[in-house]
Amino acid sequence: MCNLLKVRWTITPQIPPRPLLICAGCGVIRPFQCSGKARLNANGRRLDAWLIYKCPVCDKSWNRPLFERRSVRDIPPAMLAALQTNDPIWIRCQAFDLAALRSHAFHIEECDKIDILRQVLDRPDVWSILHVELVMDLPAGIRLDRLLARELGLPRSRLQSLQRRERLRLGSGRSDALRKRVSDGTSIVLDLAGEPNRQMIGDAASGRSRP
Known part of the structure; x- marks a missing residue:
């Protein structure tokens, strides 16, 4: 893609x-x-x-x-x-x-303090879909919605809205996955086409800037 x-x-x-x-x-x-x-x-x-x-x-x-x-x-x-x-x-x-x-x-x-190593696997010059893959060897005490809100600079209400409009999809397919703890192998796909701060979100996800 x-x-x-x-x-x-x-x-x-x-x-x-x-x-x-x-x-x-x-x-x-x-x-x-x-x-x-x-x-x-x-x-x-x-x-x-x-x-x-x-x-x-x-x-x-x-x-x-x-x-x-x-x-x-x-x-x-x-x-x-x-x-x-x-x-x-x-x-x-x-x-x-x-x-x-x-x-x-x-x-x-449980403490939600974590370290994150960000790796860019593929970044075309023009993109509209963000795919985040989570890898972890040890369990972390943080919910997925809080992790994404904190690391991408998005309010949790906006994440929920994106999910309702099927512009945020999770590999598990569960409707309540955003409220669950993060887990190894979790896949998050965000369709950001038309979003005004798409570039800022992509930079935050890539580690180029922090929200």
């Missing part, structure tokens, strides 16, 4: 989900932060492992179980090595495992 501006946004969340817990040191509910450290304890040939969280005010710790009483033979070597060395990449992946965290904490605070 010769009139298609195609870009890829690689999204990286900045802050892992934080469990809201009653801090034993402060005596009030605090959003505990992942410390980036794990704890491994041996009991004979069986191991326990936890991810360590800290109160941001008094530094009191909370240990989130990763597994308990597991035989050494049942633990993948790569996982065991990551626990023994506090591998930062592996620990970061565990910290963003929202489903696992929810099994130990009823209330969780």
